[in-house]
Amino acid sequence: MKMADSQDIEKGSSGSLYQPFFHKxxxxxxxxxxxxxxxxxxxxxxxxxxxxxxxxxxxxxxxTQQGIMEELGMSSEEYSMFGSILTIGAMAGSISCGRVADLIGRKGTMKMSSIISIAGWLIIYFSLGPLSLDVGRFLTGYGIGVNSYVVPVFIAEISPTHLRGALLTVHQVAIATGLLVAYTVGAFVSWRTLALTGMIPCAVMILGLYFIPDSPRW
Structure with a gap:
C-alpha cells in the first residue's frame, strides 16, 4: 500500500495523500x-x-476669473499672466522631477510635490494682489509638473503587466475628473474657498503615502 502511494505521488496523480496539500x-x-x-x-x-x-x-x-478680478482689481493682462504662469511652473517641475525621483524615490517625490502644491494654494488663498497670486500659481504649476511624470511612472512600476494599461488609464481619468470638479465646485463657491479645496487631494496623497510601499524599481 505504501509503495503504491509513493508511486502515485511520483507520477503526480491526485491521490488522497497529495490532494489536501494541493488545496492548501x-x-x-x-x-x-x-x-x-x-x-x-x-x-x-x-x-x-x-x-x-x-x-x-x-x-x-x-x-474664478470674475471673482478674482473684481476683488483684487486686476486687469485682463494681469489675470492672463496668473492663468498662464501655471504652465511655466509645470515646465520647471517636469524638467527637474526625473532626477529628483531617482534621488529620493517615487514616494518622496510625490510627497514633495504635494507639499509644494499646498504651499501654492495657501499663498493663493491669502493673496491680496497679483504678485502673490502669481507666486502661488507658479508653485501649484511646479507641483503638477512633477506629478505629470512621477505618477504614471510609479503606477507602471508597481502594477502587474495584465493590469498596467487599465491602471494607467485611471491617471487620465483622474485628471479629467479634477477638471470637472473644479469647474462644478467653482460655480458655487468663492475663489478663496476653491483654493482650499485644491489642497484636499494633496492632503490625501501625503496621508496615503505612509501606507504604501515605494516602487520596487527604485
Whole structure:
C-alpha cells in the first residue's frame, strides 16, 4: 500500500495523500494574490490624487476669473499672466522631477510635490494682489509638473503587466475628473474657498503615502 502511494505521488496523480496539500497551497496563493491586488489598487488610488490635483489646478482659473478680478482689481493682462504662469511652473517641475525621483524615490517625490502644491494654494488663498497670486500659481504649476511624470511612472512600476494599461488609464481619468470638479465646485463657491479645496487631494496623497510601499524599481 505504501509503495503504491509513493508511486502515485511520483507520477503526480491526485491521490488522497497529495490532494489536501494541493488545496492548501492553492488557497494560500489565492490569498497572497488578493493581498497583492489590494495593495496595487491602494497604491494607484493614492498616486492618482496627484493626477486629480493636476486637473483641479488647470481648471481653477476658469470659474474664478470674475471673482478674482473684481476683488483684487486686476486687469485682463494681469489675470492672463496668473492663468498662464501655471504652465511655466509645470515646465520647471517636469524638467527637474526625473532626477529628483531617482534621488529620493517615487514616494518622496510625490510627497514633495504635494507639499509644494499646498504651499501654492495657501499663498493663493491669502493673496491680496497679483504678485502673490502669481507666486502661488507658479508653485501649484511646479507641483503638477512633477506629478505629470512621477505618477504614471510609479503606477507602471508597481502594477502587474495584465493590469498596467487599465491602471494607467485611471491617471487620465483622474485628471479629467479634477477638471470637472473644479469647474462644478467653482460655480458655487468663492475663489478663496476653491483654493482650499485644491489642497484636499494633496492632503490625501501625503496621508496615503505612509501606507504604501515605494516602487520596487527604485
Amino acid at each position: 497551497d492553492e488557497k494560500q496563493q489565492n490569498s497572497h494574490d488578493n493581498g497583492n491586488l489590494f495593495m496595487v489598487i491602494l497604491c494607484t488610488f493614492v498616486a492618482v490624487m496627484g493626477s486629480f490635483e493636476f486637473g483641479s489646478s488647470i481648471g481653477y482659473s476658469s470659474p
